[in-house]
Amino acid sequence: MKSKKKSIVRVFVTLAVMVGVLLGIMSILNKNKAANQAATAEVAKTNPAVAVRVDTAAVRKLDISHTANGIFIPKQEVSVGAETGGRIVSVSVKEGDFVKAGQTLAIIEGNKQNVNVANAQANLENAKMNLERYEAAFATGGVTQQQLDAMRLQYESALNNLKSAKLIAGDVAIRTSVSGIVNARKIEPGSYVNPGTIAFDIVNISSVKLRVHVDEKNVINLKVGQPVQVTVSVIPDKTFTGRITFIAPKAEGGLNFPVEVEIPNPGNELRAGMYGTAHFGKGQMEDVLVVPRAAFVGSVSDNKVFVVENGKAVERKVQSGRSFGDYIEIIDGIKADEQVIVSGQVNLFNNTPIQIIK
Structure with a gap:
């Protein structure tokens, strides 16, 4: 019992000490606050402003002009692939050559395709003769309408197979769909290609595009079709003129909008991958x-x-x-x-x- 009373006394003593310490700290803080306020007031008297x-x-x-740096990209860049499989018989162009849209760049061996065409032609002729016999037999009641319809379906199928074989046989030529310069040749005579194999990369730089990023505060002053002066560090003595062809409707990171300026390049003086600077509103006040x-x-x-x-x-x-x-x-x-x-x-x-x- 006595030990219990002693414990209670110790608790009260501890609490009393803690309260005393807190009161002491508050007193010190109040004195410091008052001192600071007095010092501040004194400074305010001597330094009122x-x-x-x-x-x-x-x-x-x-001058409201502004500039943006970017990289030139080609007007068109196309990968030309084989549309049928087979061995390459010949390649008629090399890297750096200029090619026109529709030009044949390489030939794939067509023996297999020609055989397929001949077989499809023979199947069509056989289906045609069978259809004629069934039509004659139907007139005399020798076959039913259902049998005649089935034979007509076989004939249509054989006709479609011949058309398909001829199309495949015509695909032995690898042709480009755009004009431009052969940037890469990925096949050689004797190599084998599958349908879809990329054979050539064609780049059209008759005009190039300078792709830059413009911040939100300047992009509002730009319009598609607006003329732009362009300079290139590797050609310091010449200024090129282009026009804005694209302004992105959505900003990328940092509220910058992609903008493309197309520049005519008849002499292929500008190359894709070069750095350029677009001067927007040059000379405008x-x-x-x-x-x-x-x-x-x-x-x-x-x-x-x-x-x-x-x-x-x-x-x-x-x-x-x-x-x-x-x-x-x-x-x-x-x-x-x-x-x-x-x-x-x-x-x-x-x-x-x-x-x-x-």
Whole structure:
């Protein structure tokens, strides 16, 4: 019993100690808070306003051109394959040759196909004679209507088999469906191919496409058919002219939209795989409302600035637009001639008194 009372006493003593410690900590914190408030008030007396530098939102006539880098791709790129199986008898083109649409590039041995055509022709003639005999017998009642219909079906089947055999026999020639340059030849005379085997890669670079990515703030100014100046680093003394042929309706990662510019290339001077630069709106000037980039608190994408109102720094959310080096377009949130703070923002909160310095 005595041990139980001693345990209860120890618990109460422990609780009392803990409460005393907590009260002591709270007392110290309150004293520190009061001291900090007093120090802050004293500083506020001696430094009533934060020193800042400002600039003015203004409409400026700026060059609205922008550039985007990309890689040239061919106008057309086609893999030509064999439509029937067999041994390659001859190949009439080599890599680098120019070919026209419909041109024969290689021949597959056609003996087997010719035999199939002959067999199908013989089967058709036999089916035709049988059909004629059944038609004569039907006239005298020698066969039923069902037997005659079955023989007509055999004749139609034999006719279709002949047509199919002739089509296959005609496929012994490997032909290209597009004009262009033989970029790769994958067969040699004597090799065997199966139906679908890729034999040639044909690339058409009579015109090429420069595929670039344009951010959301600039893509809204582009239109299909718009002329574009294109430069190539490996041909520094020449500028090419193309037109926009495609603007993606959906952005890829980072809100960038694929855009294709087609450039005529009659001399094959430009090659697929080269790097190029598209100059959109080159030389175009436009009145744009801008503020200095330094006015933004954090990054431009945060869209936060401080404006001067009645001697105070007022936080303002804006909608930023295009970038023009040291200046950023303002679409919404600030009007022309408003003053924005460009230095000293680290010490500012909303409605902080400020002192403008030069």
